[in-house]
Amino acid sequence: MNKGIALLGASTFFLGACATVPEPFTSAELQEAASRNFAEVDAEQEPVTAPIDLYEAMARALKYNLDYKVELMEIALRERELDLQRYDMLPQLVANAGYAGRNNFSGASSLSLITQQQSLEPSTSQERDLFTADLSLSWDVLDFGLSYVRAKQGADEVLISQERRRKVANRVIEDVRSSYWRAVSAERLLTKLQELESSVTTTLENSERLSERRLSAPLTALTYQRELLQIQSQIRTLQRELVVAKSQLAALMNLRPGTDFSLALPDRTDHLPAVEYDGEDMMMTALLNRAELREVGYRQRINARELDAALLSALPSFRGVLGVNVDSNDFLFNNDWVNYGARASWNVLNLFRLPAQKRAVRAQNDLLEQRELALTMAVVTQVHVARARFGHLREELETVSRQMTVQDKILNQIRAGHATGVMSRQTLLREEMNTLVAEVQYDIAYAEAQNAYANLFASMGIDEFSPEVTGQEDVATLRASLAKLWQDREAAVRLSGQ
Structure with a gap:
């Protein structure tokens, strides 16, 4: 009775000790995590020491962009998982050792x-204290077959993660191109916009004072103020669109917000590489190279191997065993021995599951085939749209370029007239604003055309970075590789168009 009560008390104590309650992070732990993350988010990055051009911006994005790093870590994880799956194909080698004792003889x-x-x-053949040890080698043929199939599926998962890495890298580079050209426009024009806004504000205040003193006709003054306010509103709209471009580019390069850096400002040009690819050739190239279609292909291969796994599971299992044993019991005639054997087992119910597993695998394959067809249509449509968009934006850039040239000539005429007193200050401010708008429109059109040019290659699944690029190279090496790739690509396009 006393032993039972003691046992019950001990059980209650241990059960109480095993009880757990939610433990949220303390303020100190949260503060430590926040400080650590803030310090590590841009740690070990090469400092910006010179103006950044387009290819360096791409290089920094490929090396430091955190979304891209996630994909690289995904590949590393899949490769490590594949290494683990390979060990499942090996035999099991198990070592055991133990001690057993009692207060009297058995x-x-x-x-x-x-x-x-x-x-x-009464007699005994066993000592009170025993030491035993054994080393057993066993191998199951069925487990080996299933492990081999799973390892092949794991290898396809590695390939899928590599295709996702290509997709993310191309998207990041496209975003860099667009943000870079917008940021270039911002660096060119924000100072001019600020100067023009200051001039508009001063003129508006002067007009309001003249109106209050009734030194000008009320309707004329109000109309003038309305035009000035419209110009001011346009200035602030342009500033809003441009001021975030550099921050977006910094985020893509993983530069800490507020980091001071400048951009290399290329000369304005309406030159864009010619694209002479045939539309059908572009579509076939896309169907060969697009990451989404390759991923579906690997998924189909994984699913086909799932049927192999189902068939193997329905087969009998055969296990062979070989072991070495040691026992300290002195009553034994042989204290060490080798044992061996084999055993076959078969879960007959797996035969009844096999038809249902086959139907599930076939249904999954039908789904993947339909998804492949849907992606095929989506891909060829994207190629067609990308090709048409690039052609349209090239024409739009030419028009905007001509508009900017005409606007420059108009502004020169207005300035000459204002210098001689023929043109009013209001007209000069309006045309200065129109000139800045024309420049912004040109820069935005050029950025969109450059982005459309890159999107042409992305729609065909042609990587926007060299195949040997891993992201581990230094920024200068990456920049040189990217510059050579794009320059060679443009040269090849020009040569094919001749």
Whole structure:
């Protein structure tokens, strides 16, 4: 009775000790995590020491962009998982050692089945304290087959993660191109916009004072103020669109917000590389190279191997065993021995599951085939749209370029007239604003055309970075590789158009 109560008390104590309650992070732990993350988010990055051009911006994005790093870590994880799956194909080698003891001998006697009397006095064949050890090697043929299939599926998962990495890298580079050209426009024009806004504000205040003193006709003054306010509103709209471009570019390069850096400002040009690819050739190239279609292909291969796994699971299992044993019991005639054996087992119910597994695999394959067809249509449509968009934006850039040239000539005429007193200050401010708008429109059109040019290659699944690029190179090496790739690509396009 006392032993039972003691056992119950001990059980209650241990159960109470095992009880757990939610423990949220403390303020100190949260503060430590926040400080650590803030310090590590841009740690070990090469400092910006010179104006950044387009190819360096791309290089920094490929090396430091955190979204891209996530994909690289995904590939590393899949590769490590594949390494682990390979070990599943090896035999099992298990070592055991143990000790057992008791406070008295384990003994027994025998009962005669004929006389129903004890035939032997109590005796033992086992010591009170025993040390045992064994080393067993076993190998299951069925487990090996299933592990081999899973390893092949894991290898396809690695390839899928590599295709996702290509997709993310191309998207990041496209975003860099667009943000870079917008940021270039911002660096060119924000100072001019600020100067023009200051001039508009001063003129507006002067007009309001003249109106209050009734030194000008009320309707004329109000109309003038309305035009000035419209110009001011346009200035602030342009500033809003441009001021975030550099911050977006910094985020893509993983530069800490507020980092001071400048951009290399290329000369304005309406030159864009010619694209002479045939539309059908572009579509076929896309169907060969697009990451999404390759991923579906790998998924189909994984699913096909799932049927192999189902078939293997329905087969009998055969396991062979070989072991070495040691026992310290002195009553044993042999204290060490080698054991061996084989065993076959078969879960017959797996045969009844096999038809259902086959139907599930076929249904999954039908889904993947339909998804492949849907992606095929989406891809060829994207190629067609990208090709048409680039052609349209090239024409739009030419028009905007001509508009900017005409606007420059108009501004020169207005300035000359204002210098001689023929043109009013209001007209000059309006045309200065129109000139800045024309410049912004040109820069935005050029950025969109450059982005459309890059999107042409992305729609065909042609990587926007060299195949040997890993992201581990320094920024200068990456920049040189990217510059050579794009310059060679433009040269090849020009040569094919001749």
